[in-house]
Amino acid sequence: MLLLTVFGLLIAASTLLAVRLARDVSLVRQYDALMDDLKIIAGEVSEKLDDDDADPYAFLEVTARIQKNERHFSYILREQDGTILAPSFMLDRELKMEDIHMLRKDNTAFVAHVWGVECFVVRYAFEDHPLELLGIYDDQYVFGDLDYAIHLFVGILLGLFLLILLLAWFWIIPALSRVLEKKQRAEEELMVARDLQQKAVTKTFPRDDRCEVSALLQPARTVGGDIYRCLLSDNKLFFAVGDVSDKGMAAAYVMFLLSSVIQSQAGAHLSLTALAGEINRLLLDNPEYEMFCTLFLGTIDLDTREFEYCNAGHTKTVVNGRFLPQDPQLIAGVVRDFPYKTEKMMLPPGSRLLLYTDGVTENRNTGGAFFGEQRLLEWVAAQDPADSCEKTCTRLLAALDDFRGKAQQNDDIAIMCIKIL
Template sequence: MRVLVVDDTLLARTMLERTLRKWGYHVDSASNSKDALQLLRKEPIQIVLTDWVMPGGDGPSLCRDIRALNLPSYTYIILVTSLEGTESASEGLEAGADDFIRKPVQLDELHARIRAGERVLALEKALQDRNDDLQNAQNLINRDLQTAAKMQEELLPASSSKYLNVTIDWLFCPSSVVSGDIFNFFRLDETHIGFYSLDVAGHGVSAAMMSFTLFRLLTTEMQRGSPLKRPLTKKPYYQIVPAAKVMAALNSQFQTNTKSWLYFTMAYGMVDTTAKTIELSQAGHPNPIYISQSQPAQFIGTGGFPIGLIEDAEYDTIVMNYLPGDRLVLYSDGITECENMNGEMFGQERLLDYLEDNRARPIKEVSKAFNEQMRIWRGCDSYEDDISMLILEMG
């Protein structure tokens, strides 16, 4: 333990130095504040024992200067004073002193106060070590989250894609580093396109891990146990599973429990480009919006139960014919429940109006402009919930 004695009186300084060395401390000394501060900048000194009254800067001024140094470790300061009264004590504490000792100095009392300072410094060091450990752990978690975010970003489909004459674009804004929203579109076969949008309850790591699991599961590869296609023993050697049965199978597989309470909402469907039909099933996900060439934009869907909440829940299917240029929009509730600075939600009707007003624009422009509109609405670049939107335009 290193102690710095600051006193303009040589005799007092020498007596304190000898006593402290006798007690086993490494001792430095200075006759004024300027020399004391120079030593503190150069050496790791733990305790400062300073006189109150000194020429060229008193004890409280030295306390303030020490605190202003922002040293890497805490310095415990004991003021030695002959002043009486609570006003002087308040002034010293306000300046940054930790303790006082009155003149004439009693050696037993001085030793006890220095030992008390050592205990405080030990606690301070333990706290700093714990904080360093926590910071290192947080840095490791952040690196892992950044890696997970990069992996999740790589899962996103290509924007402005075109499958079987169906043009698709999307918008994705996670609320944190990783997201519980996930969406995708893919060819089921030579004439069918599958698509989905889902939102895992909650945010952060647990929701993101669930979305990773679902992304890997919702594949067209039958050898990986796809719920979207079943193998057959005769041509065409597969069967595309109806949308409602896909929902029921997922609900059976992902029944939640009281330990995790992880469930998710979802809209899943397929486009039959030969029959010119769209088949759609909904599991608690926000009602999709359909923009036909002949009618205003409208909400469609039957609601349904979120997947994982109700055992043996049944799901409905809607089938509708489409014309070239018709659009289908899936989105998460992070959009409709997004609040502005006044606490007002964006709402379904505002989203419906936006899509109706922009029906003539290319879907890539629609998603890009909507992203900017959401930023303006929110008043900042961060969101309380994940935001995702999937737009399909029929060819």
């Protein structure tokens, strides 16, 4: 709408300019006519001077006037003392000397300003030269051959400008609106993808007097593929944090798919190795997406506090301030039937787990430095163990935002905190 208004205004402005130009061209024609008249008068004056054997150095004065609105001309010839040699005609009143102010005088020509601003009269003092009009100047325009050329040039430019406007109207604006439409569609797609991602993560965390869980997700500007799920079933706390490579709609779709699989299979107590294998197969069965996924799967038996986990190429989980010892396993979606294994450990009471995606460690500041694993461990060490999981998550996110400063967040940030009471 704004664009249309701007173009409308431009077209109106150029129309006004075109009208103005047409007026200028007509002025130039009038000037040409005046020149012809003046030549005739000059001839007459020359004869008169010859007849009277007058002083050949006498100044003659020719005035012409363009009345601002009427655009008619009149002229008058005088001797230096003010005697009118050739009375003006087409003049609505006789010129008086006070109407004429000298502006410039040299040996050959001087300029008179008639009636203040209305026009200039350029006169030529002649010795042997014919009377010659050098130019007419009204308060805005000087017309001479050069000026005529300039006006033609301006006219051509104006024509080109109008042509561009027309092109803009019929071609650029539709092209632009197509681009805008496309952008809007992309935005909508992004919204859908974001919505999918938000639906793919657990919102309500299991509550139990033996454990506390909280997690949060801060998506990057374009959608990334971070997911997490957490559920409690038959004394077993199940949790998963993953990162689907690539961004956009396809990643969001795969992410949603994985999230559903994780949710349903974990609820059905599929073993972690079987679940990892299932996800691996799912990704490889959809090769058109060319996607892989890093995945951390874990279960904690709330009765025995036995922690079993399977890490498929995911970041290192922090358990009680230290990285979980682990044998790196391949990310899911690369090698078919990869034999995923789980590891086990016993968690002491009051244990705290921090799971996250690479958006945390690869969070970068404006200087390009990474937040990194070392800083993460230092941050964890500085926290109060009495903090709630929710507080830990929000504080870490704030620390990451602080560290990043004005730099752009390039990847999703997902954080999950688990406390065994």
